[in-house]
Amino acid sequence: LYRYMSERExxxxxxxxxxxxxxxxxxxxxxxxxxxxxxxxxxNHSWYGGTINTLVGSALSGAR
Structure with a gap:
């Protein structure tokens, strides 16, 4: 319970x-x-999906 509440992200x-x-x-x-x-x-999906999309978008715009 502690781990879930303190480290969920x-x-x-x-x-x-x-x-x-x-x-x-x-x-x-x-x-x-x-x-x-x-x-x-x-x-879980919004956190990981948003983070991954941001990272990929940053990488792609930096490569241009």
Missing amino acids: MLGKESITLARVIGTVAKFTKEQLNVVLSKEEER
Whole structure:
């Protein structure tokens, strides 16, 4: 729980696994767990997708 809350941005896909474990231990309903996992996947995708797109865009514009 500590690692998820303090290092979530650095965990990548592992954050989704930790969210699933925390939700299971906390006995979330299936619907609650699905909402949490969906939000975590969105965060993960937007952070990595945005970062990668920015890096690629910078590299391409620097190469011109």
